[in-house]
Amino acid sequence: MFGNLKYTFRGGTHVNEHKDTAGLQTVRLPEPATVSVPLSQHIGAHAKPVVQKGDTVAVGQVIGVVENGLGCPVHASVSGTVKEILTRHNAQGIPVQNVVIENDGLHTMSKDIKPWGKPLEETTTEEIVQIVRDAGISGLGGATFPTYAKIQSAVGKATSVIINCAECEPYITANHRLLLERSYAVIQGLEVLMHALNVKEGLLAVEDNKPDAIELLQKAVADKPNIRVCVMKTKYPQGDERQIVYALYHKEVPAGKLPADVGCMIINAETAAAISRAFYRGLPLVSRIVTVAGDCVKNPQNVRAPLGASYRELIDFCGGCVKEPKKLVSGGPMMGQAQWDMDAPVTNGTSALLVFSEEYDRINTEHSPCIHCGCCVQHCPMHLLPNYLAQYAQARRYDDAAKLDVMSCVECGTCSYNCPAGVQIVQYIRVAKGALRAKK
Amino acid sequence: MDLKQQTSAAPTPALLTVSPSPHARRGMTTASVMRDVLIALIPATVWGCYVFGWRAALVVLISVVSAVLFEMLTQLILHRTVTVADCSAAVTGLLLGLNLSSAVPLYVPVVGAAFAIIVVKQLLGGIGKNIMNPALAARVFLMLAWTDGMTQYPAAYDYAFDAVASATPLMSLKSGVMPEGVGLLELFFGKTGGCIGEVSVLMLLIGGVYLLCRRVIRWHIPVAMLGTVALLTFLFPLPLADAFNATLAERLTFMTSSLCSGGLMLGAIFMATDYVTSPVTDVGRLIYGVGCGLLVVFIRYFGGYNEGVSFAILIMNALVWYLDMATKPRVYGKDRRAHKKA
Numbered sequence: 001m002f003g004n005l006k007y008t009f010r011g012g013t014h015v016n017e018h019k020d021t022a023g024l025q026t027v028r029l030p031e032p033a034t035v036s037v038p039l040s041q042h043i044g045a046h047a048k049p050v051v052q053k054g055d056t057v058a059v060g061q062v063i064g065v066v067e068n069g070l071g072c073p074v075h076a077s078v079s080g081t082v083k084e085i086l087t088r089h090n091a092q093g094i095p096v097q098n099v100v101i102e103n104d105g106l107h108t109m110s111k112d113i114k115p116w117g118k119p120l121e122e123t124t125t126e127e128i129v130q131i132v133r134d135a136g137i138s139g140l141g142g143a144t145f146p147t148y149a150k151i152q153s154a155v156g157k158a159t160s161v162i163i164n165c166a167e168c169e170p171y172i173t174a175n176h177r178l179l180l181e182r183s184y185a186v187i188q189g190l191e192v193l194m195h196a197l198n199v200k201e202g203l204l205a206v207e208d209n210k211p212d213a214i215e216l217l218q219k220a221v222a223d224k225p226n227i228r229v230c231v232m233k234t235k236y237p238q239g240d241e242r243q244i245v246y247a248l249y250h251k252e253v254p255a256g257k258l259p260a261d262v263g264c265m266i267i268n269a270e271t272a273a274a275i276s277r278a279f280y281r282g283l284p285l286v287s288r289i290v291t292v293a294g295d296c297v298k299n300p301q302n303v304r305a306p307l308g309a310s311y312r313e314l315i316d317f318c319g320g321c322v323k324e325p326k327k328l329v330s331g332g333p334m335m336g337q338a339q340w341d342m343d344a345p346v347t348n349g350t351s352a353l354l355v356f357s358e359e360y361d362r363i364n365t366e367h368s369p370c371i372h373c374g375c376c377v378q379h380c381p382m383h384l385l386p387n388y389l390a391q392y393a394q395a396r397r398y399d400d401a402a403k404l405d406v407m408s409c410v411e412c413g414t415c416s417y418n419c420p421a422g423v424q425i426v427q428y429i430r431v432a433k434g435a436l437r438a439k440k
Numbered sequence: 441m442d443l444k445q446q447t448s449a450a451p452t453p454a455l456l457t458v459s460p461s462p463h464a465r466r467g468m469t470t471a472s473v474m475r476d477v478l479i480a481l482i483p484a485t486v487w488g489c490y491v492f493g494w495r496a497a498l499v500v501l502i503s504v505v506s507a508v509l510f511e512m513l514t515q516l517i518l519h520r521t522v523t524v525a526d527c528s529a530a531v532t533g534l535l536l537g538l539n540l541s542s543a544v545p546l547y548v549p550v551v552g553a554a555f556a557i558i559v560v561k562q563l564l565g566g567i568g569k570n571i572m573n574p575a576l577a578a579r580v581f582l583m584l585a586w587t588d589g590m591t592q593y594p595a596a597y598d599y600a601f602d603a604v605a606s607a608t609p610l611m612s613l614k615s616g617v618m619p620e621g622v623g624l625l626e627l628f629f630g631k632t633g634g635c636i637g638e639v640s641v642l643m644l645l646i647g648g649v650y651l652l653c654r655r656v657i658r659w660h661i662p663v664a665m666l667g668t669v670a671l672l673t674f675l676f677p678l679p680l681a682d683a684f685n686a687t688l689a690e691r692l693t694f695m696t697s698s699l700c701s702g703g704l705m706l707g708a709i710f711m712a713t714d715y716v717t718s719p720v721t722d723v724g725r726l727i728y729g730v731g732c733g734l735l736v737v738f739i740r741y742f743g744g745y746n747e748g749v750s751f752a753i754l755i756m757n758a759l760v761w762y763l764d765m766a767t768k769p770r771v772y773g774k775d776r777r778a779h780k781k782a
Contacts, residue, residue: 015464015466254775327456338463356463361463368470371716372568383769385720408771413461420466420472427460
């Protein structure tokens with residue numbers, strides 16, 4: 001029995017996984033006719049365009065730069081001509097400048113792309129940070145925090161680097177496929193990070209619903225004494241950084257602090273692969289793996305798509321819709337954003353595109369008053385009292401909600417998922433958090 | 441192009457539905473919870489009707505139907521959405537019916553249902569807002585209003601319904617004698633006088649196990665409540681003649697009969713676990729269960745009534761909010777002491 005003990009945390013819930021695409025090879029999206037690359041794909045400052053209408057661009061050429069503040073450059077994901085620069089709403093509903101590039105289909109690589117000349121041992125931390133920043137890498141798990149800043153903030157603090165391969169959201173199998181198809185890249189990325197932060201412990205944290213990936217990784221790191229594979233229990237939200245830290249080290253990240261403050265640097269598996277690509281091949285981040293799934297999609301699968309390709313292109317590539325779509329979710333079903341049309345472009349944060357029909361979505365339309373059952377309390381990974389938080393938010397008593405630590409909520413949605421009354425608990429909490437932030 | 445032909449078999453609306461995450465649900469609903477409670481009460485109801493005859497069935501039926509009708513009526517008058525489909529009124533009605541003697545006049549369940557649904561539930565804001573368990577509040581109201589009718593129980597298998605007040609096991613226990621002619625097995629299977637739904641411990645336990653398996657209730661409240669009663673009646677079998685020198689066998693018999701008699705099982709499994717009027721934290725639920733158990737024993741030993749389950753649960757209902765706040769879990773990443781200062 002003790003052989004089965006796995007790393008886990010208190011709270012959370014096992015969500016119906018729907019990981020049907022795990023067995024299918026990742027397919028590359030055929031070159032789209034045009035791409036619309038948003039000039040802000042991460043948390044932080046928006047980039048300013050450095051190309052003009054009519055310019056010829058090559059794959060990997062910088063088309064937007066951030067002069068001040070937190071941010072990294074944006075690169076062209078296809079080669080061709082800049083058709084226009086327009087403003088449109090991104091997946092989060094915020095207006096962002098987009099560079100629309102007409103694809104010439106030649107896939108001409110930019111001349112700036114060349115591998116980093118020096119071996120890893122002779123590279124300094126500053127140089128690695130610069131490489132990661134120049135490659136435009138931000139967290140590909142969905143939170144899209146610029147990775148160079150994350151590395152910078154962890155220098156001197158981190159004692160271990162953890163690669164987050166939990167992928168606890170239902171439907172998404174992008175990381176799972178990445179581990180199966182390109183595990184070497186993930187491990188190389190981990191080694192680059194371990195060198196940059198000068199740490200001696202590297203962990204690959206995988207949920208136990210990916211036994212094939214675990215076996216493969218264990219074989220791959222067998223001769224690397226500094227790197228271990230940690231098998232975690234499959235439970236949502238295991239992929240949350242705070243829950244990973246608790247599961248692996250039984251340490252809590254103090255409220256308002258970062259995992260680096262307790263010595264952990266956590267990075268998504270695909271981000272690690274992107275770092276390896278940037279370091280060894282000089283390639284900036286111009287594409288990502290997107291899981292296209294949901295009950296409407298004819299052939300659900302993982303697609304490697306250039307950033308800026310429209311959602312519609314990916315869905316059509318997967319055979320289109322077999323049922324009338326009602327909802328398109330960018331990201332996982334637990335934390336993803338519902339889109340009002342299918343024309344938004346793929347960005348760093350687009351880990352999945354889920355198309356749901358009326359039939360599937362019916363479960364989300366029943367609402368009744370809270371019956372105080374305590375399901376949300378039982379499952380809250382942050383150990384809050386979500387039912388009271390929602391009630392205070394409904395009554396606009398935000399200060400009372402603050403006393404119950406509403407700001408500690410990570411908005412994972414476990415409460416709403418479990419609520420028998422269908423109360424949008426997490427949305428009420430978001431409202432309360434927004435109101436409290438505005439007050440400050 | 442091939443690509444175009446194989447795509448978009450279904451039409452795409454111009455605008456899709458936007459809603460906040462999460463976009464997935466576990467599938468448990470208020471209605472499914474209430475249906476599970478109804479299913480869990482079937483064994484006890486059937487047994488009650490078997491033991492007390494068709495009149496018991498009539499009392500339960502009147503209680504359920506009038507609870508549902510009153511709910512519908514109040515909601516229509518108050519211009520609220522009619523929510524009888526969620527079965528919560530049916531649960532209240534069934535629990536109320538099971539808490540009555542089969543010999544009550546037939547208007548008693550109607551009055552009880554009206555009090556439970558209109559006064560306790562709807563006037564306090566509807567489902568989820570009531571501060572007391574509606575069925576229990578109605579039972580106490582009826583006991584105060586029709587004390588005689590509510591406390592006279594026909595004997596088991598007395599299909600003549602002459603409401604001859606046969607002494608219930610609880611009355612005997614209170615005066616310190618073991619129920620006469622009623623063995624532990626009779627108590628366990630429910631071949632005694634009492635309220636329709638409370639007599640058979642076995643049938644109530646079956647329902648409780650069903651609720652636990654369906655994850656409708658959790659173990660904390662029933663275990664804490666029954667455990668407290670068991671412990672107290674074992675350690676201090678006060679009503680017994682020579683309480684402090686009672687033998688182990690006497691103590692065990694007294695404890696088991698106390699657990700198996702009266703409304704304790706019905707209360708612990710189905711009434712104290714009512715979501716709306718019980719705490720949400722695990723620790724809070726344990727304290728709440730212990731509190732219910734303590735009060736049950738105190739009222740049975742020292743109170744004017746033979747039975748204390750209803751009063752015990754109603755008193756603890758009033759403390760739910762305080763229990764929740766006092767036992768709120770330590771938030772991840774926060775220090776409990778630092779938290780109190782803030």
